[in-house]
Structures are given as C-alpha cells and as structure tokens.
Amino acid sequence: MNILVILIPVSLILGLIGLLTFVWTVRTGQYDDVKGAAERVLIEEDLEGNSTEYSSDNKG
Amino acid sequence: MNMEATDMQQNLRKEDVHQKEIPEGKKIYLSLPGIRCAACIAKVERQLMAIDGVFKAHVNLSRKRVEVTATSIPIEDLIDQLKFSGIEALALDASMLANLQDNEAKRLSIRLAVAGFAMMNVMLLSVANWSGAGGATRELFHLISAAIALPAALYSAQPFFKNAWAALRNWSINMDVPISLAIFLASFLSLFETLNGGEQVYFDAALSLTFFLLLGRYLDHVTRQSARSAAQDLSALQVHTADRVSDGLIERVATSTLKIDDIVQIATGMRVPVDGHLQDRPMMIDRSILNGETTPVLISAGEMVHAGEVNVGAMGQISVSTLGHNSTLQRLSELITSAENQRNTYTNLADRAARIYAPAVHILAALAFLSWLAISGDPRLAINIAIAVLIITCPCALGLAVPTVSVAAIGKLFTKGFLVKDGAALERLAQVNLCVFDKTGTLTMAVPQVAIANLSETEKSIALALAQGSYHPLSQALANALNKVTPATVEELEEVIGAGVQARYESQMAKLGNGTWLKADFCGFGLKIGKRKPREIPVSETLRPGVQPMISGLKKSGLAVNILSGDRFENAEAIGKVLGISSIISEVDAEEKHAILTELSTVGHKVLMVGDGLNDTAALAAAYASIAPASALDASRNAADIVVLREDFGDLPSVISIARSAVRLSKQNFFIAACYNLVAVPLALLGLATPLMAAIAMSASSLTVLLNALRVKYVT
Numbered sequence: 001m002n003i004l005v006i007l008i009p010v011s012l013i014l015g016l017i018g019l020l021t022f023v024w025t026v027r028t029g030q031y032d033d034v035k036g037a038a039e040r041v042l043i044e045e046d047l048e049g050n051s052t053e054y055s056s057d058n059k060g
Numbered sequence: 061m062n063m064e065a066t067d068m069q070q071n072l073r074k075e076d077v078h079q080k081e082i083p084e085g086k087k088i089y090l091s092l093p094g095i096r097c098a099a100c101i102a103k104v105e106r107q108l109m110a111i112d113g114v115f116k117a118h119v120n121l122s123r124k125r126v127e128v129t130a131t132s133i134p135i136e137d138l139i140d141q142l143k144f145s146g147i148e149a150l151a152l153d154a155s156m157l158a159n160l161q162d163n164e165a166k167r168l169s170i171r172l173a174v175a176g177f178a179m180m181n182v183m184l185l186s187v188a189n190w191s192g193a194g195g196a197t198r199e200l201f202h203l204i205s206a207a208i209a210l211p212a213a214l215y216s217a218q219p220f221f222k223n224a225w226a227a228l229r230n231w232s233i234n235m236d237v238p239i240s241l242a243i244f245l246a247s248f249l250s251l252f253e254t255l256n257g258g259e260q261v262y263f264d265a266a267l268s269l270t271f272f273l274l275l276g277r278y279l280d281h282v283t284r285q286s287a288r289s290a291a292q293d294l295s296a297l298q299v300h301t302a303d304r305v306s307d308g309l310i311e312r313v314a315t316s317t318l319k320i321d322d323i324v325q326i327a328t329g330m331r332v333p334v335d336g337h338l339q340d341r342p343m344m345i346d347r348s349i350l351n352g353e354t355t356p357v358l359i360s361a362g363e364m365v366h367a368g369e370v371n372v373g374a375m376g377q378i379s380v381s382t383l384g385h386n387s388t389l390q391r392l393s394e395l396i397t398s399a400e401n402q403r404n405t406y407t408n409l410a411d412r413a414a415r416i417y418a419p420a421v422h423i424l425a426a427l428a429f430l431s432w433l434a435i436s437g438d439p440r441l442a443i444n445i446a447i448a449v450l451i452i453t454c455p456c457a458l459g460l461a462v463p464t465v466s467v468a469a470i471g472k473l474f475t476k477g478f479l480v481k482d483g484a485a486l487e488r489l490a491q492v493n494l495c496v497f498d499k500t501g502t503l504t505m506a507v508p509q510v511a512i513a514n515l516s517e518t519e520k521s522i523a524l525a526l527a528q529g530s531y532h533p534l535s536q537a538l539a540n541a542l543n544k545v546t547p548a549t550v551e552e553l554e555e556v557i558g559a560g561v562q563a564r565y566e567s568q569m570a571k572l573g574n575g576t577w578l579k580a581d582f583c584g585f586g587l588k589i590g591k592r593k594p595r596e597i598p599v600s601e602t603l604r605p606g607v608q609p610m611i612s613g614l615k616k617s618g619l620a621v622n623i624l625s626g627d628r629f630e631n632a633e634a635i636g637k638v639l640g641i642s643s644i645i646s647e648v649d650a651e652e653k654h655a656i657l658t659e660l661s662t663v664g665h666k667v668l669m670v671g672d673g674l675n676d677t678a679a680l681a682a683a684y685a686s687i688a689p690a691s692a693l694d695a696s697r698n699a700a701d702i703v704v705l706r707e708d709f710g711d712l713p714s715v716i717s718i719a720r721s722a723v724r725l726s727k728q729n730f731f732i733a734a735c736y737n738l739v740a741v742p743l744a745l746l747g748l749a750t751p752l753m754a755a756i757a758m759s760a761s762s763l764t765v766l767l768n769a770l771r772v773k774y775v776t
Contacts (some may be wrong), residue, residue, distance in 0.1 A: 039097055
C-alpha cells in the first residue's frame with residue numbers, strides 16, 4: 001500500500017492543475033464570446049503578419 | 061427611471077448639430093445586429109481601426125456588439141464608417157449596460173468547479189473506505205478528505221451561507237438555512253469524527269450537496285442573466301438625447317443635462333424628450349404612447365407637450381417647463397414603483413415549500429438527537445444520527461426542484477420568442493384567470509392600414525409623393541402601402557398644420573389630408589387633385605398578427621378576456637367586435653388603468669396585463685403578471701414580466717400552458733424528493749443510515765428531479 005503515498009498526491013496534483021486551468025480560462029474571459037472565438041480562427045492574417053485583433057500594436 | 065426615448069432614426073439637419081464627442085480613451089459600444097461570421101468580424105474591426113483615434117476595436121459575436129476604445133471622435137463617425145461598408149451599427153448607451161461582464165456568473169462557475177473537483181476526489185477516497193479500508197489507511201483517507209473538503213466547502217458554499225444569514229437576520233427562514241446548516245454541521249462534525257478516529261464521515265455528502273445545489277443556482281443565474289441582458293440591450297438602444305438650441309446653434313446633449321427654460325428643438329418624427337411648452341408655431345402631436353388615442357392632436361403655442369409624445373407635423377421648438385419630481389415621467393415612475401412594491405410581496409413556490417420544510421427538518425433532527433441521547437446516553441452517537449437525518453433530508457433535490465424546471469421552461473419560451481425575466485413570473489402566470497389587453501400597439505399594430513384599391517395609377521403616384529413629405533402616421537401608412545409605386549414629381553411640397561400635405565403637380569394643386577380641409581363630403585382621410593372630386597382613402601386599424609388565434613386560444617383555456625383602452629369607445633368597440641371581446645373599458649388614462657387593475661385584484665381576480673404604452677406601465681406593474689411587446693417603450697418593458705420579441709402574438713396561449721405545466725412539474729419534483737425522504741428518513745432515525753446510503757439517495761433523487769424537469773420540453 002506504500003504506493004498510495006505517491007499515487008494520491010499525483011492524482012490530487014493532476015486534478016488541481018485541471019481546476020486551476022479552468023479558473024484561469026474563466027478569469028481571462030475565454031467564455032465571454034464562444035461563438036466569436038470559433039469564427040476568428042477563419043480570419044486570414046494581413047500580409048504584414050498582424051492579426052486584425054492586435055493590429056493596434058503595429059499602428060503608427 | 062429613464063423614460064425619455066429619443067428616436068435616433070432621423071438624420072435631419074445633421075450638419076447643424078454639434079456632434080457629441082466621446083471623452084478621451086473612453087469605451088464605446090455599438091450594437092451590430094447583422095453580423096454573423098468571421099468575415100464580418102474582420103471587416104468591422106479593420107474598418108474601425110482605420111479611423112484615426114481608435115486604439116482598439118473588439119467584436120463580440122455572441123452579443124453582436126463591438127467594443128471600441130478611442131480618443132474623442134464623434135460616435136456618428138464610427139457608425140457612418142461602418143454604414144459605408146454595408147454594416148448596420150447602432151449606438152448603445154454604455155451607462156445602460158450595467159453588467160458588461162457577468163462577474164457573478166464567473167464567480168459561481170469557479171465555485172462550482174472547486175466543489176466538483178473536491179467532490180470527485182473525496183468520493184474516490186470514500187469509495188475505498190466503503191469497500192472496506194480499515195485502520196490506519198481509513199484514518200489517513202479521512203484526514204486527506206478533511207483537508208480537501210473543509211476549505212472547498214467553506215469557499216464554494218458561501219452563497220448559501222450569505223443568503224441564510226440574511227434570512228435569519230430578518231427573523232425569517234428560507235431554503236438556504238437547512239442547506240447551510242447541513243453543509244456546516246456535516247463538515248465540522250466529520251472533522252471531529254476524523255480527529256477522534258470515528259468510522260463514518262460525511263465529507264463527500266457535504267460536498268455533493270454543495271455541488272448539486274450550486275449547479276441549480278448557476279443554471280438559474282445564467283438564464284435570468286441572459287434574459288436581463290437582452291432586455292438591457294433593448295433599453296440601451298434608445299440613447300436619451302435632446303437637441304438644445306443655444307445662441308442659434310443646435311447642440312445634441314444628454315436629456316439629463318437640460319435645465320428649466322432651455323429651448324429644445326423637436327424635429328419631425330422625433331419623440332419629445334422632456335415636458336415643455338410649445339414656443340411658436342402650432343404642432344401636430346401623436347399622443348398614442350401616453351393615452352392610447354390613435355388620432356394625432358393639434359396643439360398651439362403656449363400649450364403643454366409631454367415627454368414620450370411624437371411630433372408628426374413640422375419641426376417645432378419647446379421651452380423646458382418641468383424636470384425631475386413634477387414631470388409626467390416622474391409621476392408615472394412613482395406610480396410604477398409603488399405598484400411593483402405591492403407585487404414583490406409574492407412568495408415563490410420554493411420559498412413557500414421551505415417555510416414548511418425547513419422547520420420540519422430541524423425539529424426532526426433535534427428530536428432524533430434528544431431521543432437517542434435519552435436511549436443510549438451517548439452524545440456522540442446521538443449527534444451523529446441527528447446529522448445523518450439532516451443530510452438525508454437535506455433538500456438537494458428540493459433545491460433543484462424549481463430551478464431546473466424554470467431553466468427548462470424559460471429556455472423553451474425563449475426559442476418561441478418570449479423573454480421571461482424570472483422563474484417567479486412563470487408561477488404567477490400559471491395562476492392568472494383574467495387577461496386584460498391594451499388596444500393600440502398591443503392588439504393592433506402601431507401603424508394603421510389604408511385601403512388603396514380605388515385609386516388610379518396616377519393618383520397613387522401623386523398620393524405617394526405627398527405622403528412621403530409627412531411624418532403623420534396616416535401618411536406613413538399610405539407610403540408603406542404604396543411602396544411598389546414610383547412617386548410623381550411634385551413641387552412646392554408643404555405641410556399644412558392640422559390639415560394635411562399639399563404640393564403642385566403639373567400646374568394643379570394636389571392635397572392629401574382630412575376631409576374638412578379638402579371640402580369633401582366625408583370627414584376622414586382623402587386625396588384631392590386640382591378641382592376634381594376628393595377621393596376618400598378608407599383607414600382601418602391593422603390587427604397584430606396572431607391576435608385572433610391568441611384570443612380564441614385564451615378563451616379555450618378558460619380565461620376571460622377584457623380590453624382596456626385609452627382610445628375612443630368606437631375604436632375600441634370595433635376591435636372588440638372583430639375579436640369577439642365584449643367587455644371593453646375605453647377612454648381611460650394611466651392612473652385610471654392602474655386603479656382598475658388594483659380594483660380587479662381586490663375583487664379576487666389574478667390579472668394578466670398585456671400592454672405597450674406609457675399609459676399601461678403602471679397597470680403592467682400592478683397586474684398579477686404582465687407581458688409587453690418588444691416594440692414597447694423601455695419603461696413598459698421594464699415593468700413587464702415577459703417581453704415578446706416577435707411581432708406575432710399567436711403563441712401566447714401556449715406560454716400560459718407551459719407556465720402551468722412548469723408549476724405542475726415543480727410540484728411533482730417536490731413530491732419525488734419527499735418520496736426519497738419517506739424511505740430514507742426512518743432508516744436515518746433508526747441509526748441505520750450510512751454515508752454510502754446518503755450519497756446514493758442524494759445523487760439518485762437529484763437525477764430523478766433533473767430528468768423530470770426536462771419533460772417541459774414535450775409540453776406544447
């Protein structure tokens with residue numbers, strides 16, 4: 001039964017990683033626009049190589 | 061409450077208007093009703109980013125809206141830029157969009173995730189214990205469970221603790237009191253058992269209780285939030301501005317910044333933003349939104365105009381006379397508030413159940429504790445049994461009984477085009493026995509119908525040219541009816557206040573207006589070309605689509621139907637005859653409508669009020685349940701329980717039947733939950749209950765209740 005000393009912490013840590021990832025996705029607003037995110041992958045990037053969403057960064 | 065509704069549709073004299081500037085670096089929200097794909101997102105964002113001064117533009121496709129961060133640029137520039145590339149954009153009033161981010165839903169979902177994570181891990185450890193782990197292993201597992209369960213329960217169950225505390229402080233009791241007590245006691249007594257090497261702990265029960273109940277709470281919140289944000293979007297679309305005249309210049313300002321004696325210009329077709337006295341020329345005013353009267357009235361200089369009325373004649377100016385307390389809008393909103401307060405005394409099904417249930421559970425647990433203490437003399441055994449009773453009876457299924465049904469029912473109604481504001485509205489709707497309808501804008505469409513069959517082709521094209529020169533509802537209706545005709549070329553088009561429109565057509569005078577002005581033998585609406593005999597254009601009110609099947613459907617389900625209209629008796633009676641409604645009350649104003657509704661409820665009627673005007677608002681709030689069409693003013697939509705997003709009212713009887721079956725299913729759910737208790741409670745009282753039993757009973761009853769709730773889908 002000594003294996004439990006390793007297995008229980010391992011299972012707890014794996015679960016905790018999943019939980020923290022979920023909390024992170026909620027906090028960063030990744031569920032605010034689910035439909036939009038699905039469509040955005042289809043947007044072609046500009047020739048300059050900046051996506052429309054972040055084009056403000058390259059704006060003079 | 062903001063009721064000043066300004067129609068933004070008119071772009072008249074835009075060059076005269078000093079455009080409203082956006083404060084630096086501020087966020088602007090535009091509604092984009094037409095966008096639906098990646099191409100639209102890219103186009104909108106690229107177009108907006110191309111404007112100087114725009115830092116960031118981000119489209120939210122789910123909410124069909126774009127958030128723009130920019131320096132001071134007129135909001136009209138953004139809209140024009142999008143319009144140029146074929147995208148319809150509407151300004152949203154940012155202050156009306158109270159919850160731009162739904163933080164409460166985010167917090168609830170994190171709590172739900174924590175409870176779920178903890179529940180699954182503790183359940184794994186518990187399974188080992190139930191299958192026979194003993195000695196040091198069991199004690200270790202109990203300790204690990206405690207380490208996971210206690211912080212998780214304390215964090216996740218906070219919404220229940222808060223509500224329970226709020227209720228206890230007011231000397232009342234709600235469903236959250238037994239829930240909190242069960243979670244709290246189960247966690248801490250299990251901790252005590254763990255530290256003293258006890259055999260049975262209830263950590264998994266405490267956590268699954270938290271998880272299932274949070275799930276119900278989350279579903280409830282999300283549905284209500286989506287209904288609320290849709291309603292907010294509708295309100296935010298009406299930006300409250302007025303065109304103030306100062307030193308000969310016209311400036312568009314927020315209505316709230318106006319002062320007494322300011323001069324405000326009311327363009328043709330615009331809604332009057334504040335109460336005021338008419339300055340110079342007479343003005344044609346459509347008061348239908350205030351009193352339900354369909355015929356516009358002519359008012360002369362010095363007379364009063366009220367906020368919410370529409371100028372259908374030539375442009376005019378008013379001086380602001382009343383603001384705040386004394387204004388028409390304020391008086392109405394006070395009436396609404398008092399009516400709403402009366403309705404808030406309604407206790408919903410879940411709370412009524414809790415009032416019987418919570419004391420019963422507490423008494424049962426206390427009795428179990430006392431009798432076991434008397435029998436065995438062992439306080440630890442007695443308290444363990446009392447906790448088992450609390451957990452077994454704990455309203456896991458009871459907590460889910462109502463929210464799961466309302467979520468399913470509200471979701472179903474939303475797909476039918478009905479926006480239900482909360483679950484309690486459904487319960488009230490299920491009990492109504494009398495329907496009261498407003499006429500103008502509810503049973504009938506706001507736009508009247510004109511018969512054009514007896515006009516010749518030339519007459520049609522002249523009539524259209526004339527009609528296009530006026531904002532009078534009849535002219536607008538005529539222009540709509542003639543939309544397939546090419547207008548004739550006319551000159552010197554002029555609107556004659558209180559009479560009609562006239563213009564020169566090939567050296568003849570053509571007139572469109574009322575019969576007296578045309579010197580005709582009829583007094584209604586007509587057309588006269590040159591010296592020819594005037595032609596009458598018959599006018600009738602259009603029924604809203606689906607109204608006839610709706611009325612017969614309502615009667616079939618045993619409801620009485622009344623008409624309560626501000627319009628003249630003849631008009632109300634004509635509509636009543638078509639629809640087969642005999643009890644009609646007409647020529648009543650907002651206060652009288654409210655009084656009639658209050659009287660009906662004191663006689664014992666449970667009234668469903670359906671209306672759209674400002675004059676219906678107080679009545680909507682006073683009614684037992686209320687429905688408003690989406691075309692209604694935001695004040696009416698706010699006062700109503702349900703907003704109909706479609707033009708068609710035909711589905712209304714099925715809304716009532718869905719509400720009724722939702723209440724029936726909720727009651728069934730209570731019964732199912734009670735049945736589980738009936739079996740499990742005696743076992744718990746006898747001290748035979750184990751944590752395994754509690755876990756099985758809890759999940760099984762929750763699942764049954766959930767599945768039963770889904771049956772709402774099959775109601776037609």
